[in-house]
Amino acid sequence: MVKSKKVISDATLVQRIKLGDSTSLEEIVRRYSDKVYSLAYHLTRDTSAAEEIMQEVFVTLISKISSLEKNSYFATWLYRVTTNASYGFLRKEKKFTDKAHVEHIEDEQTLSYDWSSLPDDILLSEESSTILHKAIDSLPETMRAVVVMKDVEGLKNEEIAQAMDLSIPAVKSRLHRGRLILRQALSDYYSKYAQPEGGSA
Amino acid sequence: MNCKKCAAIMEDYLENNLPSEILIEVHQHLDSCDQCKIFFNTYRLTVTLSRKMQEPCCVAPDMMERLKAFLFERLNTEK
Numbered sequence: 484m485v486k487s488k489k490v491i492s493d494a495t496l497v498q499r500i501k502l503g504d505s506t507s508l509e510e511i512v513r514r515y516s517d518k519v520y521s522l523a524y525h526l527t528r529d530t531s532a533a534e535e536i537m538q539e540v541f542v543t544l545i546s547k548i549s550s551l552e553k554n555s556y557f558a559t560w561l562y563r564v565t566t567n568a569s570y571g572f573l574r575k576e577k578k579f580t581d582k583a584h585v586e587h588i589e590d591e592q593t594l595s596y597d598w599s600s601l602p603d604d605i606l607l608s609e610e611s612s613t614i615l616h617k618a619i620d621s622l623p624e625t626m627r628a629v630v631v632m633k634d635v636e637g638l639k640n641e642e643i644a645q646a647m648d649l650s651i652p653a654v655k656s657r658l659h660r661g662r663l664i665l666r667q668a669l670s671d672y673y674s675k676y677a678q679p680e681g682g683s684a
Numbered sequence: 685m686n687c688k689k690c691a692a693i694m695e696d697y698l699e700n701n702l703p704s705e706i707l708i709e710v711h712q713h714l715d716s717c718d719q720c721k722i723f724f725n726t727y728r729l730t731v732t733l734s735r736k737m738q739e740p741c742c743v744a745p746d747m748m749e750r751l752k753a754f755l756f757e758r759l760n761t762e763k
Contacts (some may be wrong), residue, residue, distance in 0.1 A: 505759060510754070516751060517742040524741045534747055538754050544760060599725035612737040619734070634734040640699075655695050662695075664731040678726070 495553035501549055512541060514683070515558070518636070519565050525631045526569035528620065532576075536568045543568075557646035566628050566646065573624070598673035611672060618668035622661050629654055630661035685709040690720050694727055 492512070499507035519540050524533035543564050551560055598606075605611070619627060628647060632638045633654075638646075644654045685706075690713050696702050697710055714721050743751070 505756070508755070512751065512755065516748060520743050521741050525738055530721075534742075534750075537743070538751060541751065541755050542758055545755065548729070597722040597725055599722075599729045601686075606733065607736065611733075615733060615737050630734070634731055635738045637735070659692075659695050662727060662730055662734075665734060666726055669730055669733065670726060 497548065497551065497554040497557045500544075507537065508545070511544070511557075515561055516541075518652070519561060522562060522565050522631065522636055523569050525635050526566065526628060527572050528616065529572075529670055532569075532572050536572060539568050540564050547617045556645060559642050562632065562642070563647035563648070566632075569628075570624055596670070596677040598670060598676065601673060601676055604605040605673070605676060611669065614668055614672045615665060618665045622664060625649075626657045626661040628666075633658055634662070685713040687713075687717060687720050690714070690717075691723060697724075698731065706736060731752065 491507075493511070493514070496507040496511050500511065508515045520533050520537045523536035523540075524530060527533055527536070540561065544561065547564075549664060551557065619630060622630060625647065628645055629649075632643045632646070633640070640651050640654050640658075643649070647654065649657075690710060693702065693706070693710070697707075702710065715726055
């Protein structure tokens with residue numbers, strides 16, 4: 484009979500790391516390196532920076548883990564460290580852009596063209612991917628982090644709120660506004676495929 | 685249900701977080717309002733595309749080896 488191996492919780496591993504257990508550290512690195520690297524990459528869109536950030540994040544883990552009061556909050560703490568390190572890179576590289584247009588985004592439903600029915604080869608084209616990436620990169624830092632954490636990395640609102648030190652309504656609000664900006668960018672781009680009304684006769 | 689409220693609760697709608705009575709109101713509104721239907725379709729697809737258009741990235745084996753070597757060196761210097 485095959486015995487199922489019991490998975491050790493993050494909280495237990497963190498407790499053991501605090502006591503100097505390097506095997507537990509190795510397990511945490513194995514569990515979280517992809518997640519940390521992916522988040523750093525999608526925030527910076529730079530593979531070298533993402534690798535450096537990942538190293539920095541795990542060094543911070545070694546040096547600061549003793550100050551983490553609730554071991555069960557480890558994952559969101561790690562995401563926070565990753566986000567802050569990514570912000571640091573983006574600020575250094577001056578990759579945050581003008582935020583003025585964000586103030587003018589409203590819940591407007593004046594859109595007349597439903598581009599959702601376009602074929603996949605247009606929706607998923609390289610050009611539309613570039614438009615979307617540029618739009619994500621143009622978001623202000625907190626909004627960008629919330630959108631990437633939710634829509635790219637698939638984190639829950641509660642996890643994002645903990646990681647970003649925001650309330651859940653604040654997460655939802657930034658997420659919604661961020662998505663509106665992305666939707667607007669895609670709408671502007673896809674509008675060139677709109678058929679003029681009555682023009683197909 | 686009006687257009688403004690319908691747009692404001694889109695996130696809860698996509699997350700299946702709405703109580704059934706509100707859900708019914710949303711569906712009724714979407715059935716009767718073309719503008720909101722377009723807004724909903726394009727909003728939902730924006731979320732889908734955000735996920736689909738990101739290349740999946742994970743730590744390559746050589747990168748993992750560099751990370752482990754780097755960390756265990758740091759760990760030894762901390763001792």
